[in-house]
Amino acid sequence: MTSTTLTGSKPAAWKLSQFDGKLFGSAIKTVVVPFAGILVFLMLWSVAAQNIDTSLGKFPGPAAVWEQFDALYQEHSRSREKEAAFYERQRERNAKRVVDDPSYQPKIRDYTGKETFIDQVFTSLVTVMSGFLLAATIAIPLGIATGLSRTLNSAINPVVQVFKPVSPLAWLPLVTMVVSAVYTSTDPLVAKSFLNSMFTVTLCCLWPMVINTAVGVAGIDDDLVNVSKVLRLPPLKHVQKIVLPASVPMIFTGMRLSLGVAWMVLIAAEMLAQNPGLGKFVWDEFQNGSSDSLARIMAAVLVIGFIGFLLDRAMLQLQKLVSWDRDSVTH
Amino acid sequence: MSVLLDISHIDMEFPTPKGSFTALRDVNLQIKKGEFVSLIGHSGCGKSTVLNVVAGLYGATRGGVILNGKEVTEPGPERAVVFQNHSLLPWLSAYENVELAVKQVFGKIKTRAEMREWIEHNLQLVHMGHAMHRRPAEISGGMKQRVGIARALAMQPKVLLMDEPFGALDALTRAHMQDSLMEIQAELNNTVIMITHDVDEAVLLSDRIVMMTNGPAATIGETLDIYLERPRNRLELADDPHYNQYRARVLKFLHERHGGHKPKTAKVSMEKNIEFDNKSVEHAA
Numbered sequence: 001m002t003s004t005t006l007t008g009s010k011p012a013a014w015k016l017s018q019f020d021g022k023l024f025g026s027a028i029k030t031v032v033v034p035f036a037g038i039l040v041f042l043m044l045w046s047v048a049a050q051n052i053d054t055s056l057g058k059f060p061g062p063a064a065v066w067e068q069f070d071a072l073y074q075e076h077s078r079s080r081e082k083e084a085a086f087y088e089r090q091r092e093r094n095a096k097r098v099v100d101d102p103s104y105q106p107k108i109r110d111y112t113g114k115e116t117f118i119d120q121v122f123t124s125l126v127t128v129m130s131g132f133l134l135a136a137t138i139a140i141p142l143g144i145a146t147g148l149s150r151t152l153n154s155a156i157n158p159v160v161q162v163f164k165p166v167s168p169l170a171w172l173p174l175v176t177m178v179v180s181a182v183y184t185s186t187d188p189l190v191a192k193s194f195l196n197s198m199f200t201v202t203l204c205c206l207w208p209m210v211i212n213t214a215v216g217v218a219g220i221d222d223d224l225v226n227v228s229k230v231l232r233l234p235p236l237k238h239v240q241k242i243v244l245p246a247s248v249p250m251i252f253t254g255m256r257l258s259l260g261v262a263w264m265v266l267i268a269a270e271m272l273a274q275n276p277g278l279g280k281f282v283w284d285e286f287q288n289g290s291s292d293s294l295a296r297i298m299a300a301v302l303v304i305g306f307i308g309f310l311l312d313r314a315m316l317q318l319q320k321l322v323s324w325d326r327d328s329v330t331h
Numbered sequence: 332m333s334v335l336l337d338i339s340h341i342d343m344e345f346p347t348p349k350g351s352f353t354a355l356r357d358v359n360l361q362i363k364k365g366e367f368v369s370l371i372g373h374s375g376c377g378k379s380t381v382l383n384v385v386a387g388l389y390g391a392t393r394g395g396v397i398l399n400g401k402e403v404t405e406p407g408p409e410r411a412v413v414f415q416n417h418s419l420l421p422w423l424s425a426y427e428n429v430e431l432a433v434k435q436v437f438g439k440i441k442t443r444a445e446m447r448e449w450i451e452h453n454l455q456l457v458h459m460g461h462a463m464h465r466r467p468a469e470i471s472g473g474m475k476q477r478v479g480i481a482r483a484l485a486m487q488p489k490v491l492l493m494d495e496p497f498g499a500l501d502a503l504t505r506a507h508m509q510d511s512l513m514e515i516q517a518e519l520n521n522t523v524i525m526i527t528h529d530v531d532e533a534v535l536l537s538d539r540i541v542m543m544t545n546g547p548a549a550t551i552g553e554t555l556d557i558y559l560e561r562p563r564n565r566l567e568l569a570d571d572p573h574y575n576q577y578r579a580r581v582l583k584f585l586h587e588r589h590g591g592h593k594p595k596t597a598k599v600s601m602e603k604n605i606e607f608d609n610k611s612v613e614h615a616a
């Protein structure tokens with residue numbers, strides 16, 4: 001396309017404008033259309049909300065929820081200020097006492113204010129990640145073993161199939177009782193409620209990872225297995241050099257599914273286990289029953305959804321990063 | 332030269348829901364050191380099964396394979412395989428793919444620097460020196476197969492097994508690869524068993540062509556020694572009457588089998604090799 005003659009440049013110019021058109025079209029698709037979708041949703045929500053009367057007043061519309069977002073943030077900053085002031089007062093008092101009595105050992109007492117919404121978001125994230133990572137450390141080796149051995153697969157498959165559809169709410173009472181019975185430290189490192197929610201998350205998000213890992217491992221190309229045989233790779237090296245890399249795409253697909261399940265399960269578990277997280281926030285607001293409660297719950301719903309979305313994107317990015325098979329990574 | 336590899340009267344039966352299926356019956360073949368043997372036959376005739384038995388990936392139902400006086404019981408690097416669809420590990424670069432094999436075979440014998448040199452040497456041998464750090468997805472089909480060959484050669488196998496190594500390549504690339512293989516063969520003088528369904532490829536590359544009857548219960552129908560001067564040149568050979576006679580002989584065999592005709596005990600005017608039938612099997616190294 002180096003022709004500079006008039007006739008030669010014409011198609012080029014035409015192509016350029018077509019290219020511009022395509023670019024414009026893709027901008028519409030990626031920005032304008034989703035934006036319009038959100039706008040329409042907000043309008044429908046707003047209209048519907050006005051027509052729903054509950055015992056706690058009208059169902060919150062977008063504006064009421066937005067207000068609560070702001071209120072929740074204000075509460076958080078106020079609480080942080082209080083906390084800082086609390087520690088500051090303590091420090092001053094201790095300093096004074098040390099001056100009066102040099103043998104005095106200053107003690108720092110923890111701030112015991114109520115957890116704010118933002119604190120609760122972080123608690124939830126820590127809980128879900130703990131439960132998920134625990135599940136992954138069990139599920140991936142188990143899945144690899146299951147995928148490698150047909151006998152083990154036949155043995156484990158029925159158990160997995162039965163436990164996979166069990167709701168977290170069914171597990172929770174059992175987990176609670178077991179944790180109470182087994183975890184009886186006088187100076188507990190973490191709260192029982194945290195363990196209850198964490199183990200419930202683990203029990204529910206174990207299965208997709210086991211299944212996907214096993215399917216990935218069992219589905220390794222026979223030729224690659226033959227390469228390993230010809231090279232006489234010892235079993236551990238076979239897993240490390242062939243099995244693990246070959247099934248990474250499937251393992252990550254399982255992890256993504258599991259993380260989604262984990263986040264869903266967590267909210268339910270926290271509600272019942274009274275673990276200070278988003279689930280408890282929703283439950284407390286529901287019990288509280290003030291005129292703002294519904295709007296605050298709706299704010300929590302949006303945050304839960306958004307975090308779930310971010311977790312999924314994060315897993316997707318991680319999957320893209322470690323996967324040799326870019327084509328297998330889908331949205 | 333003495334016999335290096337003895338494929339001794341092997342039968343291969345596979346269990347199926349309807350009872351056992353006999354894929355091979357009494358396949359008997361002796362290969363000398365440095366010999367290039369092609370197995371040719373229609374698809375599904377059990378060529379690959381023979382190769383897999385020699386590789387140790389299948390165990391023969393009856394009979395056995397003896398390499399250098401030892402019976403083959405499991406796969407191993409002294410019988411390196413070049414697979415039809417390259418079978419490179421897609422997450423490793425060409426270099427790393429060869430490295431995996433070299434480390435496994437020479438990890439205890441060679442130093443790090445020696446291994447590095449050996450890997451690079453083998454990749455250069457197949458003309459992949461310029462792209463040795465690319466991954467399989469980033470190179471062409473022919474290049475992948477070159478790396479597959481480099482990996483197999485780097486194991487310094489006693490027998491190199493090639494399962495339709497160029498079957499998936501386009502004609503031009505295939506011709507290039509055949510020329511490369513002849514060059515390498517001239518230099519290394521490996522013992523090779525190659526499976527092919529390409530008559531020209533078989534005649535061009537082989538010292539001996541082993542023609543297999545159609546399955547089930549496939550066996551060796553004829554063997555044909557190829558007495559063509561090396562180095563061979565495909566263009567010169569195109570007009571060579573001997574070449575064309577060999578070619579015709581193989582084609583005729585394949586054609587006769589295809590229609591399901593009973594194989595005639597063909598009286599071949601050419602140097603048909605029957606000495607193997609009479610040869611006894613007791614020849615350990």
